Amino acid sequence: MPAAPLEITNLSAGYGPTRVIEDISIIVPAGTRLAVLGRNGVGKTSLFATLAGQTRLHSGEIRLDGRVISRSPSAERARHGLGYVPQTRDIFPTLTVEENLFVGLKARPKSAVTEAYEMFPRLRERRSNLGGQLSGGEQQMLSTARAILGKPSVLLLDEPLEGLAPVICEELMAAFAALARSGEMTILLVEQRIQSALDFAERVVVLERGRIAWQGTPSELSGDQEAINRLLGVGGLH
Numbered sequence: 001m002p003a004a005p006l007e008i009t010n011l012s013a014g015y016g017p018t019r020v021i022e023d024i025s026i027i028v029p030a031g032t033r034l035a036v037l038g039r040n041g042v043g044k045t046s047l048f049a050t051l052a053g054q055t056r057l058h059s060g061e062i063r064l065d066g067r068v069i070s071r072s073p074s075a076e077r078a079r080h081g082l083g084y085v086p087q088t089r090d091i092f093p094t095l096t097v098e099e100n101l102f103v104g105l106k107a108r109p110k111s112a113v114t115e116a117y118e119m120f121p122r123l124r125e126r127r128s129n130l131g132g133q134l135s136g137g138e139q140q141m142l143s144t145a146r147a148i149l150g151k152p153s154v155l156l157l158d159e160p161l162e163g164l165a166p167v168i169c170e171e172l173m174a175a176f177a178a179l180a181r182s183g184e185m186t187i188l189l190v191e192q193r194i195q196s197a198l199d200f201a202e203r204v205v206v207l208e209r210g211r212i213a214w215q216g217t218p219s220e221l222s223g224d225q226e227a228i229n230r231l232l233g234v235g236g237l238h
């Protein structure tokens with residue numbers, strides 16, 4: 001049986017001596033859509049940053065498609081199939097949309113950018129615009145499209161809907177769902193819009209103070225009002 005695309009074992013990590021990720025273990029099977037939820041400051045972004053090699057690893061192991069990457073530099077993790085779309089939408093503001101996309105291609109031919117345009121037709125319309133001239137939603141599309149063009153086996157999406165209009169959110173979530181359905185990508189999503197995350201995901205992990213405090217399916221979480229109140233701090237899903 002092939003290894004799971006992502007296996008996290010007893011992971012503890014943080015910033016300098018401070019630990020903000022505490023003994024996290026998750027096995028994410030191929031093609032899974034996993035939502036990572038929790039209140040502000042519980043460590044969701046830090047978990048993704050740790051997977052991407054941007055925090056200090058204290059202990060534990062990360063395997064990507066069976067390969068141990070826990071101590072690999074970020075660029076090497078990306079080469080081995082980890083796609084990371086950080087909250088900050090790290091596009092190049094002085095490059096055009098198309099030039100930004102070329103950066104994501106790695107060794108693939110330039111013609112492959114059409115895949116990004118098929119997924120986000122708006123980017124084709126804006127292909128000659130500079131990254132810095134795009135709206136927030138378009139920047140999110142560009143940042144996501146660039147990660148996807150590298151054909152990652154695991155894609156980390158950190159709050160992709162932040163600050164976006166509802167109609168753009170729907171467009172993005174539909175694009176993520178289509179990607180996941182294609183079966184080629186395992187997607188981990190951090191999102192404050194809990195209902196959108198639950199609509200998307202098949203599995204949910206809820207963090208509290210850097211640890212896994214709850215895990216299950218979206219319908220199990222929807223039915224567990226006590227966990228929702230305690231761990232997410234919302235009176236009900238919306």
Ligand SMILES: Nc1ncnc2c1ncn2[C@@H]1O[C@H](COP(=O)(O)OP(=O)(O)OP(=O)(O)O)[C@@H](O)[C@H]1O
Pocket residue numbers: 015020038039040041042043044045046047
């Ligand atoms: N670069 C950093 N250096 C030091 N501490 C940090 C850094 N980034 C985050 N932290 C701390 O790590 C803890 C977890 O923060 P993190 O951003 O991972 O939480 P989060 O669940 O993603 O929060 P939010 O939902 O607000 O984005 C917090 O206590 C935060 O102050």
